[in-house]
Amino acid sequence: MKDRIIILVLITIMVLNAMDVFVDINLNVPLWHVLGETIIVIVSAFAALLLIHDLRSRSRSLNRLATKLKDANLQIQSLSGEMESERKHYGQVIQAQFNDWNLTLGEQQVAILILKGLSLKEIASVRETKEATVRQQASSLYQKSNLHGRHELSAWFLEDFLN
Template identity: 60%
Template sequence: MRNAVITLILITIMVLNALDVVVDIGLGVPFWHIVQESMLVVLSAIGAALLIFHMHKKNKSLKYLALDLADANKQISLLNGKIQEERKRYSLVIKEQFEHWGLTTGEQQVAILLLKGLSFKEISTVRETKEMTVRQQASSIYSKSGLVGRHEFSAWFLEDFLS
């Protein structure tokens, strides 16, 4: 916007000085004065042309950036879709493992919340049960899985991603 305003000002200066040069020639003004005002017309024209060129180049660059951004957004969208698919597949793998261990529905719910990093108190609040019940279910999960504690339980599911 600023460049467009400056360009319009330069074009206005150029036009007004050009008209002044024409009038001065008709009035018989000294030659050095006509040359001086003609130089202002030429310099204003050069300045306006440079600004127009710069604005055109900048707009072209912005169009390319917009295309690149649109392409990046498409790629992100595609990756998000793939991540969602993989998340669903991984959830199924986790559920299959829970079933393999013979976890009850309640234990599976607690196990998922443990994997998400919730504390026993938070799990009891989410499930609307007593904290002691959550602790007992967690002990049962560890026993059925053959794992010792929350950290080993979580690590069992994350281990393959870290290798």
């Protein structure tokens, strides 16, 4: 908006000074005065044209950016759908592995919460059970899976992503 006002002011200056130049020529005003006002007309016209060009260039650039942003949003939505599908598939893979290890429902719940990074105390709180029960279930799941703790459990499920 500010640029458009400046363009309007420059065009107004140009038009008024051009009219003044024509009047001064008809009144036989000294040449140096006519030349000075002519320079003002030319400079204001040049400045207005530069500003118009810059405004159009920025407008085209903003339109290109808007198009790129729209395309990026579409890609993000597409990826979000794919990620959701892969997340569900990964959950199924985890569940299948729990079944292969013959984990009880409680051990599966503990394993999921360990994979999410919760401490045994936090797991006990979430599951509304005693910490000793959670410790026993964690110990049992490590024994059934032949793993030696939360780090190996997490690494077991992340290993395929790192290759």
